[in-house]
Each structure stands twice: as structure tokens, then as C-alpha cells.
Amino acid sequence: MSKSADSQRCQLCQVVIESSPGRADIVQFSNGPQGSRSKLWSRVCQYVTDPDRQRICINQDSEGRGTEQAGDAFPDAPPIDLGNT
Numbered sequence: 001m002s003k004s005a006d007s008q009r010c011q012l013c014q015v016v017i018e019s020s021p022g023r024a025d026i027v028q029f030s031n032g033p034q035g036s037r038s039k040l041w042s043r044v045c046q047y048v049t050d051p052d053r054q055r056i057c058i059n060q061d062s063e064g065r066g067t068e069q070a071g072d073a074f075p076d077a078p079p080i081d082l083g084n085t
Helices: 037-043 051-056
Strands: 006-009 016-019 026-028
Touching: 026 037
Parallel strands: none
Antiparallel strands: 006 016, 016 026
């Protein structure tokens, strides 16, 4: 019988991270599909610059989140032609 998942809720952003033995952690965002710790880092955690808040953030460990994957960051906005010449 497998061990059940453990979950943590971040006090800063309120995201929930579920951990199960032998599986990658699953991040439950407030909107949209679930993701990975690297996606959470790319979209939220890297912008936490205050040292006191960094101590509270549950996704500051680079070993735990791994490297950024394609699709983790928000895509760049397309250029807009304002018609100025």
C-alpha cells in the first residue's frame, strides 16, 4: 500500500503543493491547471525579494523545484502595431 500525499500551503501566495513518495510534487494554482514547482518559481516565487518573505516562501529551495522547463514562464506578449510612423 502506498503512502498518502502530504500537502503544504504557502502563507504568502496560498498555493498548495502536494508531495507523494516517488512522484514529482504537484502545485495547485488558484486558477488554471496544476503545475510543477519550477512553474511556480518562474511565475511567482522568483519575485519574492524581501528576505523576511523569502524565509516564509515554501519554494525557495532550488534542489526541490528543479530547473525551469519550457512553458513554465508566462509567454512574452506579442508586439502591438500602434500605427505610428
